[in-house]
Amino acid sequence: MTDPAITPELVQKHNLTPEEYEKLKAVLGRVPTYTELGIFSVMWSEHCSYKNTRPLLKTFPTQSPRILVGAGEENAGILDIGDGLAIAFKIESHNHPSAVEPFQGAATGVGGIVRDIFTMGARPVCAANSLRFGPITAAGEPGPAVANNRRLFGGVVAGIAHYGNCFGIPTVAGEIYFDPSYEGNPLVNAFCLGVLRHGQIVRGHARGVGNPVFYVGPATGRDGLAGAAFASQDLTAESAEQQRGAVQVGDPFMEKLVCEACLELLATGAVAGIQDMGAAGLTCSTCETAARAGTGIEIELDKVPQRAPGMTSYEIMLSESQERMLIIVHRGREAEVKRIFDKWDLPWAEIGVVTDTGRMVVRHHGQVVADIPARKIADESPVYERVAREPEYLQAVRAFCLDGVPDTTNPAAHLLALLAWPTIASKNWVYRQYDHMVRNNSVVGPGSDAAVLRIKEDSVPAPPNAASALRPVPEKFIALSVDGNGAYVYLDPYEGSKIVVAEAARNLACTGAMPLGATDNLNFGNPHNPELFWQLKESVRGLADACRAFNAPVTGGNCSLYNQHPNGPIDPTPTVAMVGLIENPEHITTQWFKDEGDVILLLGELVDTSDPLLGLGGSAYLQLIHGMKNGTPPRCDLAREKELHLALRALIHSGVVKSAHDCSEGGLAVALAEGCISQSVARATPRLIGAQVDLTPLTEAPGRDGIRLDALLFGETQGRILISVDAVNAAKVLAQARILGVPTARLGTVGGDALRLQVPGAELNCPVRDLHDRWWNAIAEAMH
């Protein structure tokens, strides 16, 4: 087969600008071959090169004494958790593939991030995800758009379940929002965390000239050809159609075997470097390993296992067939690779060798089809400082006031409606499809503010046979939360992004955990659009400031730009997964109320009265009840947040806190209701408990009189946490909290079979059974 001639049209089709093409020629010193053009197009795509975002990512805080492998160094960052143990974690998007084929798109998203983790030498021990879809409910008869949103949502969830369940990793946390801005462009961000000993960290380096290069895993097919490039352009009907011919299909069974075999092989010490074949497959893994090590690499494509006959070198290099790994083995120890991969009945092939030329050389049918300076293509990719301009819509957002918004006249109905709003409603329809308990470590599963996972002996990869010399693994507890309210970020990218991080940290604090670090996924629109780029820039500034405030360095992440659909771009949606540590199992705290007679306290201000919108800007209440996504979102005071989290942890450590739950979407009323209804004992068996709360005395304080009822109940003032304590401790806790500098108020008591909420001029009396059933069944009803 003859390769097509390199024409300007072909260059353009590869998403390279004329300037980039000139640069490419300068790097090569000549006109590229067709295969080389393909290689450059994926390596220099946004997805692989971060050409539009690298300057921004540099502003993240990335240092802490716990960092063992920092952001950008490897496939995932690694943090020390003490006693010689470490965790590797990362979040990654699979948005565009999921739009084309939701089941396989989401499944392979999970597969990809799990590989990134075991590539570091860690045993993957839990997964999480962050999802966005268009609305799945409609006021009247649902139209085709809603039907399509449901199809995407159902498919994505089934795909995640399929992959994670079969692989055997518990999916313990996640978050989902439904909003029209994601119609046709769902977001699927998958997170994975693994555990290892410090000495088990491995690198994606092609080290040791003369070392053989192995390919392991299933044969290469034409799947996902140039997927990285696809992810780096606007999602259009046309681009999606092109990608259809080449959907990647995941095989979680294969991945489980590849993972176990790789961990077994790593324990032998025979491996010099290892890297998964993720985006841009063989291209990216060979280039990057050589570039990192400053070596060269030569591979022979005829030796690469192939699934389809007659594959061209272009296709083999750009294929994104799943579950494949590239392993550089110390020369002389090839037999160990063969022994272990044969034991697991896995295909493997020796396809090349590490060289000292600094070049990535690819041969096929006896000819050199690519010969590229590895470090240059990896390191000298174009970098752009895009133009940023504040979007016009923000003027209207800032001008928004509550004057035209009537106060709630039926707070009980509005509370029920909010609880049944899919974004707020229980996500049990989703997480009951995920095995969230496999591996016997899920101490707090999905359904509380943050998940808590136990680390124990079998959480780390088995050491080599000299195992007895190693210290036993002490039990430790990792807390995990994923957050990202896109509406807030849309309405104020800087403040909104601070809130994303603050909420993740608050969720960790509620379980008793101390933040260790964070990973982020930047889901934004086309960076060439100055207004969209401004959103990105401001958002990164907010994320960075907040991560700094909580001492949560960013250990890595992923960028997904070009998220858009025919009606426009998505809401800018940075998602943040924050990981924390709990040293003592007795400190693990859940969000639901525990016992009759316990006292409910509010840590934080009842309402931020200095906010003209009283916390209603961008709120779920305004969106759902008044159909407005408008107004400046609540302000996030990082210093006060930090004090609040410290105080809560101190109270939890003193052993008096029986439950802790932060106020987020839906405000105080929803948080109280969730305290009453969110504990599930078993299938169809919630543990319901009522509460009696009187807010009237609190509204008599100066500055708060005459406060709007909707703001009081449903406003989303930040920095608020509900806790419950035994009545005998209540006074002590109030005093302690004040000493810790956090405003604290007694709201009422736990008990009865209804949530009774007294507010000036009204009393809500909602049987907990009703609250529960609306909240628990809402998504299942929409999906039925």
Added chain:
Amino acid sequence: MKAKIVVMPKQAVLDPQGKAIQNALTQMGYHGIGAVRVGKYLEIELTNSDPEAARQQIDAACHKILSNPVIEDYRFEIE
């Protein structure tokens, strides 16, 4: 009348199940087993009497919900 529908993964699409079955058969000692592909088979009772209408209807259903055109092909007979 009855529609008999076969839905198969597209040739270019990975069929991990087929591969696993092929390996299992070979390991169990069956000889000469080549590629295995696994799909779905549906039988739908049709209470309509017009075969041409039925054909159109089943074709539409195959396209819209019985197969996933992104990764699967289908064929059918009406009997």
Added chain:
Amino acid sequence: MKAKIVVMPKQAVLDPQGKAIQNALTQMGYHGIGAVRVGKYLEIELTNSDPEAARQQIDAACHKILSNPVIEDYRFEIE
């Protein structure tokens, strides 16, 4: 040669998938949709050349592994 195998749930066995498809088709406005049953379809490439040997082998494989006689029936053709 190729073996084409159909494996269907036995009549007595609940087929929730068939039921779900039947409901979905009816809800989408297709008319005259009766019972739907969903089974598996396997295509196995055979590199042997003796059709009779192939037949025996495939029959054995269907009986032993490709179907579960507790819940499924099978039929096949060799082409």
Added chain:
Amino acid sequence: MNFAVLQFPGSNCDQDVVHALRHVLGHSVELRWHKEASLGAADAVVVPGGFSYGDYLRTGAIARFSPVMEAVRQFAAAGGLVLGICNGFQILCEAGLLPGALIRNRSLQFRCEHIFLKTSTPDSPFTNRIPPDKLLRLPIAHGEGCYYADADTLARLKANHQILWRYVNAQGEITADANPNGALDHIAGICNEGRNVAGLMPHPERASEPILGSTDGRLILESMIAALASRPTAAG
């Protein structure tokens, strides 16, 4: 006691069973790779959960042909105790060591949640330690847990008291709501006629420590241990 826990490609609850038996209950456990033809000095065998061979074709269909399953067959024929959990239950049914089959959940969805079980009889090596009125709260995690058997088989199961556990609600009643997968007669677990081989869909190993929310699963594992302890000699 010596437990053998089987390990197929795709098993993923093997470590969990090892953890419960070794670290929680203090017994000795050995993993047995599917290619091994012997069970060593095992007193009892546990076939753990997971997705052996990716659950391709049918759950348990390919795993049953592993060499180690031949050893299990002999072990069971000699009266040895064999417990299949979840995918292990599916494998034992496919292998013909237990009657019936497990088919797709009626919801067509995977289900992971706690359920309640009522034990039908203490008369088995898997239930002897379970107090008569005790409801067990255990997790399930499966997509294909709907137990099916033909009418004759079901009649025999009942006549011989081979149904060991049924899904019930928190009050111990058999209700449609309490059945997570549509299982025939609400069957969650059964034993063979010889009462030495049992399988169940719920995961006792995931309910053996207070920190994981339930210790009810220990009663099943402890029943096995008690049965083994009261035997004159180990089978094998």
